[in-house]
Every structure is written in C-alpha cells, then in structure tokens.
Amino acid sequence: MRFADVVAAGIAGAATFQNAIANPTERGVHRSIPFDQLIQGEVLGLREEFREDFSSSRQLSPWPSCLNPRDEPISLSGLDPIVRNCRLGMLQTDHESADRGPMQCFTAASPEGTSGACRAQDRFRADCVLDRLHSAYEAACEERSRMAHDPLPSWNDCAAKSTIIDFVARVTRAGGPDYVRPAERIATFDNDGTLWCEQPMQVQFFFGLARLEQFAMQVPDLRQRQPFKAFLEHDIRTIRKLGKAGFFEVAATTHAGMTEEDFDRHARNWLASTPHPQLGRPFTELTYRPQKELLSFLRVNGFKAFIVSSGDIDLIRAFAEEIYGVPREQVIGSSVKSRFEVRDERVVLAKLAAIHNFVDQEVKPQNIALHIGRRPIFAFGNSDADLPMLRYARTGPGPRLALLIHHDDADREFAYDRRFKVSPLSKALDKAGDYGITIVSMKRDWRIVFDDGFPPVEAPLAPEAGAPLDKPTRRLPEIH
Template identity: 70%
Template sequence: MDTTALPSWNEGPARQALLDFVQRVTTVDGPDFVQPADRIATFDNDGTLWCEQPLQVQFFFAHHRLEQLAAQDPSLKQRQPFKAFLERDMAAIHDAGMKGLFEVAAATHAGVTEDEFEAIARDWLSSAKHPKLGRLFTALAYRPQVELLGYLQRQGFKNFIVSGGGIDLIRAFSEEVYGIPRDQVVGSSVKTRFEIKDGRGDLVKLAEIDTFDDREVKPHNIGLHIGRRPILAFGNSDGDLAMLRYTRSGPGPRLALLLHHDDAEREFAYDREFRLSPLAEALDHAQEYGIDVVSMKRDWRQVFAA
C-alpha cells in the first residue's frame, strides 16, 4: 500500500477505505483482484470534483452568453425563462431546477458548431472567476479529488466524469484540470445537426435536449457510453444516488463514496436545502445503501490548491 498517496486527505476511515480498496483490487494474487480493463471509476463533476456554490458553473457560463445575446436582441430581457436568468431571480431559477438551467444553456448556443462552442467555452473559462472566492473557476477543482484521480490512474483505473452538467463545457477543461480526456466525459447534451458548408462538415447545436444526465439517467448513460459497470463511484447529491447504487450492485469488490459539504469556513456547508441539487435521501440512507460518506471538514486536509 502506498502510504504517501492522497496527501491532502486526513488520516481516517475515508482515506483508509480508498487505499484499502485500491490495494485489494490491484493485488494480482489476491481474492479481490480486478483486471485493469474492469477498473472503471466514475465521478460526478459539480460539487464532487469542483465547487458548485452558489450555483453551478454552467449557470455563470449561460448567464454570460445570455448577456451577449441580449445585447443583440433586447427582447430576451422580457422573455422567460431568459428574463429570470438575466435578472438572477433565484426563486425562479430554483423552480426551474438543473434541467431548466441546462435548457437555458442549450438555447443560448443553438446554431453554434461544436468547434465554435469549444472556442467560446475556452475563452470564457480563461478569465471567468467565482463571485465569492475570487478564483478562476478552473482553479476551484478540489485538490484531494485531483490527487485521487491521479492515484487511481497510476493504479490502472480508467476515470470517467458522469455529470448532469453539459458534456461540451466539461470537455473544454477536463484534461487540463483533471487529467481526464474528453472522450472519458459523459454528461448532458443537446441534439445536433450535421451540415456541410463550403465543403466542410460540422455538427451544429440545436436548442433541444438530447439527454439530461441526472439521477436514473446516469446508469443508463454509463451503460451506453462506457459499457462496463464501475467498481468505484463518487458523487455528492441525490442526483448521483442511482449511479452509486448501480456501482454497489455489481459483483465483487465495490466502493461508492458521497462527499458531504459541511465546511462553511473553507468552502460552503449545504445539503438538503440546495434545491438545484439536494442531498437528502443519499445522506439519510448511506449506511443502508453501503455508501461511504466523506466529510469535507473532517477528511480533507486541504480543499483547493494553494
């Protein structure tokens, strides 16, 4: 066992469970050995790998894009749901939920090619900062999780992001921030149309959701896009519960982890009251479902990189 691994994790049950699990599944002659091809680990993104408060990063990205579009078409300021998002009407945004947030984000990029979207996203991410913490959003990846991703990769795991957030926005930074290639990202997506213009073929985004990757849709998309049941999964909300239980339901050694945001001093403290992505059932029934709860306050020595 590599006792020097995960230096940003405090000594305790959570870190030990991770180290013990990895040792068990990678010990060649051991009873719990898992072939490298089956060492699949899935991670939610918002609130699991990086900060999602006071709203998910997707909101700030969509809001920026909406402001640009509203400057060209002022009528958007009076049309719902755009009016609520432009005015940051929190009650209306919470009522719309995560799916409503993604629908607005999808509408703001309709007619844009995938390559154009990538350029827009990268340009925004290069300068966009968190309104309270004052850091670039890309600097708000959790250091303990980045260490865990690297550790798992060195131990022969293949890491995937399985997120309710937009797949293309995450692909714009996943490799640089997490070391996860874009083809190992599963997320919410919009429908596209193939077009040829001036001899060039492109995929053009439509203002219509293809899949909203949350709750029971997560296991569905894992089966569709990954084709193997994970042996390790990490989430932070009820939206991840189906993925965690799907992981735990397989044969052989399994580990499902749930990050509890209970550190108001270093980040934010919240769970069931966060209406866009609440944590209630998963937290209340974690022991019953065989899920290990990770306390940000207790289990993490450091939250963000210095």
C-alpha cells in the first residue's frame, strides 16, 4: 500500500475510532475529530495554505478520489499538519529547525521521497508515523466489518443486547409463534436519563431557569417568592424538594403568553446556544448513541417508537425528530393549559401559567392508553417514575420486553441511582427481577456513550433466524 493511501485511510479511521476510544477526557466524555470536519474543513483549508506546493515537483501521488474529488495531489508539507492534528500520540517532528522543513521528516518512509538520505532520527520519526497510521487503518477496517454485521454496534456483547436482538427477531419473523403485526409493534421510551443526560439536574431545570432569570429582570418581586426564589438563588436543596413537578411549574409560569411557534423558536435557540454546565457541550450532543441505534433498529423493523416523558412536551418536540428520529406527534409529555386567541387575523394557541397534564409515574401508562390506544410491547426507562410504564408494557399478552438503564458509569457519564432525590432508581432496581425487567448497565453494556464524531446512526434489521422477516430490506451503517 502506498504511503499516501495509508495516510488517507489512517486519518479517517484514526480520527473516528482510535482517538475516540483511546483518549477519554474529563468525566469520560470521549473527544474525537469528526471525519467530515477534518477532511472537508481542514484539508481544504490546508490546500489553500499550501497552494504553492501543488506546482512543486515534490508531490505525492493523488489522494483517493473520495478524499480528493478534484484529483489534485497534495504535498507532504500540507499533509504533515493533518497527521499531527489526528493526535495519535506519535513522536513530534522538529519543525522549528531553520535548515529542515517538515517534508524531510517523511522522506525515508515514503516511496515518493524527494530528497536524499535523512538522518536516522528523521527516519525513525517517519516510520513511527507510518506504523501508527497503518495500525489505525487496520483497526478502522476491522471496526467497519464488525459494525456492518452488528445492529447495535455501540453496545458491548452482553445479555441485554442479545435479549433485544432476539426479541426483535422473534416478533418480526412472519409465520413464527411470536410474530407481532407491525401495527402492534409499539415501543415507548422515557427521555431524561434514558435517551439523554439528566445530571446534575434534568434539562427542563436549566431551560426554565434561563427563562426565569430573564423574567425576574422585568418582575423583580419574583426574587422574594417561592418557588422562584429557590431557583434564582440556586438553592439546590429546596429545588430538589420541589421535584420535577416544581421544575415544570416554574417553566410554565415563565413561558406564559408564548404561542406554540414562539416557544418552539425559543427552545431551539436555547438548545443550540446553551452548553451543559459541567460537560461543556450542547445538551443535544449528550444524547446516548446506543439508544439512538436502538431507536433506529426498532424503526427499520416496523416498530413505532414514542417518547413518554415528564418533561415539557414542546421542549422535547423541538429536537426529537432531528436528534432521535421520533416525529413530533410521537412525543407524549407534560403540558400547560392554553388559550385560543386571534392575533393579527391569525389563530394561535397561547400558553397559560397553569399545568394541564404532568406525565409521571402512573400517569405515563394512562397517557399511553389515551394518546396511542395500544399497549406497548417494548418499553425503556431509567427510574422509579418509569416503573408503571414498564410494568404496563411487560404484563400484556404475547411477547414483551421492558428494560431499565442503570447509571453506574462515573468515568464516562455519572453514577447515581437511589440518592438522586429528583428521580431516584430504587424500587425499580430492587423489583426488576420480580417484574421481569431487564437491567442494562451503562458501564458494562455500552461500548460508547455519546456520539463524539461517529457517523450518523443507521441500523440494520435483526439477524434472520429461520423464516424470512416480513421486511427484508437491510440498511447497514456507513463508516466514512
């Protein structure tokens, strides 16, 4: 394999896989360089920066067409910064020496070498770079092969994963004893702590607080009234006593008067501009990749997935379709009362400062029955508040599966259960075995937690096991 090909393939594999797996940062949130960003942005920028190199006789042969659609060769001096930015841990070359350029450091390792003999140190450095990139390339090829045959590649090989895949295969096997027709393949997922991070508080808390601080500037006496006083003073002890219903009540008050469209714009802008207070990333980047793979896996197997959450229904609707692939009409959440109004000859629904429906605990299955009209055969949650929904799904007739994620990974996310006062996991954890609920360990069962530059989620169908599936189309994840 030519050096140019190794580097090109190595960058793609290393930036996406090796760097993400080998270099965990604070609290275990993996950082990596997204392939498209690295190639589309940085390489094009380097082409401009090293434009003079294209006319030089010192050139590599053209890059593969997928990386270089114009089939223009790129020089080693342009390639070197890209290699260094991959952060693979290779030895650094000496770029400060006045009599030596970066191109010389690669000469001994490249069959397209353009200068004479290099010093042994340069040759050693060049060989290190080549070896690391070649290893990354092989790792990327192995990863691609594994993912192409794995419907849930971000899950480790574990009992929970096998249970999910087997369940989907059984209920989609036409003519099989456990076959479930597509109309009845209903799946329900909690959101906070099940599909995205809910620590140190649910996203609803930070969303409402941001609006409350703006609102308090216009109505100063709010700072002396509870529960607003506790929120504005960040009195966590009092806030936790108020619970999730308290969060929602504050948010409802501060968003009163907004129309559906106004609220949607406000929510989208806030989500796009507000980082998580501890992890420093947008909240929508703290969604769980294994769960998004699971949603996609269910979807392509004829399931209709719903989000059933105590969070604000319109806040979730602002991002659910883009991030989870769950359309707005398949979101069930807490809501406020609204008033029919005509503004400028246009009918609108204006939000009121009064709770209409708080979807938590036993209210979850009640709303599932009300809005879906079918008992789910698959349900996933993470706390005691989800236990009624999990039992509702699990105790129906026919094949059924209920799962509970246990946050036990302090290195990559947060470890918590019984002591999280706002939404504890205690009774559900103790009674899971009795109720036939499958426990999923984030630490043990998830190979990856967040996306961190990995390609978009695209899941295949369940493996065939005997009779053909009723939907034979197979879609595999693409690793660029």
